[in-house]
Amino acid sequence: MKRRAWLLGTTVGAGALLLGWMALPQRSRLGLASMMAPGEGDIALNGWIKILPDSSVVLAMPRSEMGQGVHTALPQLAAEELDVPLASVRIEQAGWDAVYGNVAMLVGNLPFHPLEEEREDGFGRVKAGRWLVGKFSRELGLNATGGSSSVADAWEVVRLAAATARASLLGAASLQWKLPAEDLKTARGVVSHPSGRSITYGELARVAAATPPGVVQLKDRKEWRVIGQPAPRLDVPAKVNGSARFGLDVRLPGMRFAALRLAPMLRGAPGRVDAQAALAMPGVDRVVTLPAYAGSTAGIAAVADSYWRAQQALNAVQVDWLPPPGSGPDSQRVQEDLRRAVERRDGYRFFEQGEVDRPLRAGARTLEAWYSAPFLAHATLEPMNATARVAGGRVEVWAPTQVPGMCRAAAARVAGVPEDHVDLHVTLLGGGFGRRLEVDYVAQAVRVAMDLPGVPVQLIWSREEDMRHDFYRPMHVARMRAVLGAGGEALGLHIKSAGDAISPRWMERGLPALAGPVDLPDKTASEGLFDQPYEFDDQRIEHVFAHTGVPVGFWRSVGHSHNAFFTESFVDELASELRRDPVEFRRALLRRAPRHRAVLDLAAERSGWGLRPLPAGRARGVALHESFGTVVAQVAEVSLERGLVRVHRVVCAVDCGTVVNPQIVAQQMEGAVVFGLTAALHGRIDIRDGVVQQGNFPEYPMLRLASAPLVETYIVPSERPPAGVGEPGVPPIAPAVANALFALTGQRNRSLPFAL
Amino acid sequence: MARLNVNGAVREFEAEGDTPLLWVLREQLGLTGTKYGCGIAACGACTVHVDGVPTRTCVRPVSTVGPDEKIVTIEGLSRDGSHPVQRAWVALDVPQCGYCQSGQVMAAAALLKAKPNPTDADIDAAMSNICRCGTYNRIRAAIHAVARGDLKSAGLSIQHSDGSTT
Numbered sequence: 035m036k037r038r039a040w041l042l043g044t045t046v047g048a049g050a051l052l053l054g055w056m057a058l059p060q061r062s063r064l065g066l067a068s069m070m071a072p073g074e075g076d077i078a079l080n081g082w083i084k085i086l087p088d089s090s091v092v093l094a095m096p097r098s099e100m101g102q103g104v105h106t107a108l109p110q111l112a113a114e115e116l117d118v119p120l121a122s123v124r125i126e127q128a129g130w131d132a133v134y135g136n137v138a139m140l141v142g143n144l145p146f147h148p149l150e151e152e153r154e155d156g157f158g159r160v161k162a163g164r165w166l167v168g169k170f171s172r173e174l175g176l177n178a179t180g181g182s183s184s185v186a187d188a189w190e191v192v193r194l195a196a197a198t199a200r201a202s203l204l205g206a207a208s209l210q211w212k213l214p215a216e217d218l219k220t221a222r223g224v225v226s227h228p229s230g231r232s233i234t235y236g237e238l239a240r241v242a243a244a245t246p247p248g249v250v251q252l253k254d255r256k257e258w259r260v261i262g263q264p265a266p267r268l269d270v271p272a273k274v275n276g277s278a279r280f281g282l283d284v285r286l287p288g289m290r291f292a293a294l295r296l297a298p299m300l301r302g303a304p305g306r307v308d309a310q311a312a313l314a315m316p317g318v319d320r321v322v323t324l325p326a327y328a329g330s331t332a333g334i335a336a337v338a339d340s341y342w343r344a345q346q347a348l349n350a351v352q353v354d355w356l357p358p359p360g361s362g363p364d365s366q367r368v369q370e371d372l373r374r375a376v377e378r379r380d381g382y383r384f385f386e387q388g389e390v391d392r393p394l395r396a397g398a399r400t401l402e403a404w405y406s407a408p409f410l411a412h413a414t415l416e417p418m419n420a421t422a423r424v425a426g427g428r429v430e431v432w433a434p435t436q437v438p439g440m441c442r443a444a445a446a447r448v449a450g451v452p453e454d455h456v457d458l459h460v461t462l463l464g465g466g467f468g469r470r471l472e473v474d475y476v477a478q479a480v481r482v483a484m485d486l487p488g489v490p491v492q493l494i495w496s497r498e499e500d501m502r503h504d505f506y507r508p509m510h511v512a513r514m515r516a517v518l519g520a521g522g523e524a525l526g527l528h529i530k531s532a533g534d535a536i537s538p539r540w541m542e543r544g545l546p547a548l549a550g551p552v553d554l555p556d557k558t559a560s561e562g563l564f565d566q567p568y569e570f571d572d573q574r575i576e577h578v579f580a581h582t583g584v585p586v587g588f589w590r591s592v593g594h595s596h597n598a599f600f601t602e603s604f605v606d607e608l609a610s611e612l613r614r615d616p617v618e619f620r621r622a623l624l625r626r627a628p629r630h631r632a633v634l635d636l637a638a639e640r641s642g643w644g645l646r647p648l649p650a651g652r653a654r655g656v657a658l659h660e661s662f663g664t665v666v667a668q669v670a671e672v673s674l675e676r677g678l679v680r681v682h683r684v685v686c687a688v689d690c691g692t693v694v695n696p697q698i699v700a701q702q703m704e705g706a707v708v709f710g711l712t713a714a715l716h717g718r719i720d721i722r723d724g725v726v727q728q729g730n731f732p733e734y735p736m737l738r739l740a741s742a743p744l745v746e747t748y749i750v751p752s753e754r755p756p757a758g759v760g761e762p763g764v765p766p767i768a769p770a771v772a773n774a775l776f777a778l779t780g781q782r783n784r785s786l787p788f789a790l
Numbered sequence: 791m792a793r794l795n796v797n798g799a800v801r802e803f804e805a806e807g808d809t810p811l812l813w814v815l816r817e818q819l820g821l822t823g824t825k826y827g828c829g830i831a832a833c834g835a836c837t838v839h840v841d842g843v844p845t846r847t848c849v850r851p852v853s854t855v856g857p858d859e860k861i862v863t864i865e866g867l868s869r870d871g872s873h874p875v876q877r878a879w880v881a882l883d884v885p886q887c888g889y890c891q892s893g894q895v896m897a898a899a900a901l902l903k904a905k906p907n908p909t910d911a912d913i914d915a916a917m918s919n920i921c922r923c924g925t926y927n928r929i930r931a932a933i934h935a936v937a938r939g940d941l942k943s944a945g946l947s948i949q950h951s952d953g954s955t956t
Contacts, residue, residue: 101887101923273888274879275871276823276864283822340817342809415827415889415922464889465922497828708924731832740914742926
C-alpha cells in the first residue's frame with residue numbers, strides 16, 4: 035500500500051512539476067478555423083466544422099476507421115447539434131494541432147479503483163490524477179484511436195464544436211435579418227423565421243465565420259433525432275463495391291513495391307547479405323537492409339516494379355541471419371518463469387483492502403487455482419503496410435494507422451527531417467485491434483523509400499511476416515485464491531498475476547521522449563483484476579511485472595482479454611464449490627454494483643437462464659465483465675460435436691452509457707464475440723528459440739462462418755455519458771464458454787486456448 | 791503483352807506467367823477492390839469469379855487464365871452497387887473494417903447464382919472466407935435476405951431492455 039501511494043505520488047508530483055514548468059493555460063479543444071485545411075468555397079467556423087456552399091458539413095476527423103464505426107458515430111454527433119441530415123456530413127482528416135488529441139484514452143488508463151472514486155469526497159487523489167492527466171493529455175495532443183475511447187473523447191468536443199457553429203450561423207442570420215436569434219430555428223441546414231424567411235447555412239457561412247456564437251447550449255437528450263438512432267454506416271457503400279481505399283490500395287504514378295523479410299528470430303538481424311542474384315532479376319530496383327525500427331526486428335526488403343517480382347527477388351537474396359545476443363525467448367519457458375515469479379517475487383499491489391493474511395476463521399476454507407493465457411497475434415486481415423515517398427527533404431506517407439502523429443514523428447526520425455516536413459495520410463484500416471498503434475512498418479517504408487528518392491514505394495508485409503513479427507498480446511499467469519466462510523461468505527480474495535507490462539514498452543517504441551528510466555505500474559496488466567466488482571471483505575490484487583523479451587503490444591481489450599477469463603472462471607469455480615447457481619451467486623456479491631447487476635439480470639433473462647431448459651448435450655455458461663467503462667454480460671450455449679466445442683448462441687447484454695448508434699453497438703458485440711471466441715478456441719502463438727512457430731491461418735486458425743454462434747445483443751438504457759464498445763464485448767466470451775463447458779462436462783479449463 | 795477478359799473488357803498486361811492473378815488485377819489493371827490476405831488461398835479476401843466460379847486469385851497463376859475466360863471482380867459485379875448482394879450488404883450494415891468484404895460479396899454472389907435459396911448448411915459450406923471483424927451473423931442474414939428477395943425488412947433488429955427494438 036505504501037509503495038503504491040509513493041509511486042502514484044511520484045507520478046502526480048512529476049506531472050505537477052511538468053505542468054508548472056510549461057506554464058500551460060487552460061485551452062479550449064474547439065480550436066481555430068485556421069486549423070482546418072481550406073477547400074474550394076468552404077468556410078471553417080472552428081477547428082472541427084466547415085460549411086460548404088451547398089450547406090453540407092465537413093467534420094475534422096482525428097480518429098481512424100478500423101471497423102468500429104467511428105466515421106459514422108462522430109458525424110452523428112455533429113449532425114445532431116448542427117441540425118443537418120447525417121448524409122450531408124463529410125469527414126476530412128484532422129490536422130496536427132493538440133486539440134485533436136485523445137484525452138479520454140490516457141485518462142482511462144489510470145490505475146484507480148472504482149470504489150476509491152466512489153468514496154472520494156471533494157478533490158482527492160482520483161480527481162487530482164484525472165485532472166492532471168487530462169491536462170497533460172490535452173497538451174500532449176496524442177492523436178490515437180484505441181482504448182475504446184473515440185466516442186467518449188469526442189462526446190463533448192464534437193457536439194460543442196457543432197453547437198458553436200450552429201450558434202454562429204443563427205447569429206449571422208439574426209444580424210442579416212435584424213431579428214432576435216431566439217426567434218430563429220434551424221433544420222436540415224436551413225435557418226428560418228416564423229415569418230417564412232429562410233436562408234441556407236451555405237449562404238450564411240461567410241458572415242457566420244465573423245459572428246461570435248453568443249450563448250452555446252447543447253441539446254437536451256429529449257430533442258435528439260440523430261444520436262441514439264441506428265443510422266446506416268456511412269462507410270458501407272464503398273466497402274461493397276471495391277472503392278474503399280485501404281493502405282494497400284494506395285496507387286501513385288511510378289510506384290514501386292517492396293517485399294519484406296525480418297530476421298526469423300525475434301530481435302535477430304541480417305549478417306552477410308548477398309543480393310547479386312536478386313538484383314539481376316527483371317524489374318528489381320534495390321535490396322535494402324533495415325535496422326530494427328521501433329521495437330521490431332531488423333531485416334531486408336527487396337524493391338521491384340511489382341510485388342510479385344519483389345517477393346521473387348527477396349527469395350533470391352542470400353542472408354546469414356544472426357541470432358540476438360543471449361538466447362531467444364521460448365514461450366514454454368516464459369510460462370514456467372511467470373509461475374515461478376508469482377511464487378517467489380513480490381508483486382505490485384494494485385488494490386488492497388482488509389487483511390488477506392489473517393488466520394482462517396473456524397469453518398472457513400481456501401480455494402486456489404492457477405490460470406494462464408498465451409501470447410496472441412493480432413492478425414488483422416490487411417497485413418502491415420505503408421507507402422512512402424522521400425524527396426528534397428520532405429516525406430509523404432500513406433498509412434493505415436491508429437497513431438498518425440506517432441507515425442509522423444517516426445517518419446521524421448528515420449528520414450532526419452523536422453516533423454512538419456512529413457505529410458501523413460491516414461487510409462482506411464483493414465483491421466487494427468491494437469497492432470496499428472505501432473509505427474515499425476511506417477519507419478521501414480520510409481527507410482526503403484529513402485533509397486529511391488522521389489519514387490513512391492509501397493512496403494507490404496506478407497502474412498507470414500505479419501504473424502511472426504507482431505507485438506503480441508503478452509502471456510499472463512495468475513494464482514487465484516479465495517477464502518470462503520463456513521456459510522459460503524466471500525471472505526477473502528488474493529490474486530497474484532505475472533506477465534509483461536505493455537504501456538512502458540509501447541512508450542519506448544513510439545514516444546521515446548516520454549519513456550522513463552523506471553516503469554510506472556502499468557494498469558493494463560491488472561485491469562479487470564484489481565477493479566473486479568465482487569464484494570470480498572479482504573482483498574489483495576497484485577501483479578509481478580516480467581521482462582520476457584517477447585515484443586508485446588495492445589491487443590483488443592488488452593489486459594481484460596485474459597483477466598476476465600481468470601476472474602470470471604474462478605468466480606464460477608466458487609459458485610460450483612458452494613453448489614450455488616452461477617448467476618445467483620454473482621448477484622449476491624454485487625449488492626453495491628447496480629449497473630453490473632442490471633446487465634447480468636438482462637443477459638440471464640433473455641437467455642432463459644434457469645427457466646428454459648436446453649436440449650440434451652447443451653449447457654449454458656455466464657460471464658460478466660466491465661472494461662473501458664462498459665459492462666457486458668454474456669450467456670453462451672455450448673455443446674460438444676465430435677469432440678469439438680460448438681457455441682450455438684450468445685446472449686449479450688451491454689450497458690455502455692448513452693448509445694450513439696445502437697446498430698454499431700450490436701455490430702461490435704457480434705464481432706467481439708467472434709474475436710474472443712477465435713482466441714479461446716484456437717489462439718496461441720508459440721515461440722521456440724526466439725522463432726514464432728505460427729505463420730499463416732492454417733497454424734493460427736480463425737473462426738469461420740460455419741462455426742460462428744448466433745449473437746443477440748440487448749442494450750440497457752442509460753443516461754450516463756457514452757463509453758466505448760469496440761473492445762468490451764471481447765473479455766466475457768472466453769469465461770462464458772469455459773463456464774458452459776464446465777457445466778456440460780465437469781471439466782474446468784484453466785488455460786487458453788481450451789484443451790479438451 | 792498477354793490479355794485477360796476482366797469485367798467485360800479485354801485488358802492487356804505484362805507479367806511473368808507465374809504471377810498470381812491477384813497481383814495482375816491489383817497492380818497491372820488497377821483493380822484494388824480484390825484484396826491480399828494470406829497468399830495461400832486460406833482466407834478468401836482475393837475471391838473473384840472466373841467464368842462464374844468463385845476463385846481465390848492469390849494462388850492462381852495468371853498464365854492459367856485464358857483470354858476468353860470471363861473474370862468478374864468486385865468492381866464489375868454491378869455498375870452502381872445495385873447487385874442484390876451489394877444491396878443486402880448495405881441494408882444489413884454487414885461490413886466493419888470492410889477489408890474482407892469484396893471477397894465475401896463475390897463468394898455470396900456465386901453461391902446465390904448456383905443456389906438461389908441456400909440452406910444454412912449451403913451457406914456454411916460456401917462461405918469459408920475469413921472475416922477478422924466477425925461479421926458472420928450479418929453475412930448469413932444478408933444472404934437469406936437476398937434469397938427472400940426482401941431487403942427492406944432485413945435488419946437484425948436490436949432489442950432494448952425496455953422492450954423496444956431499433
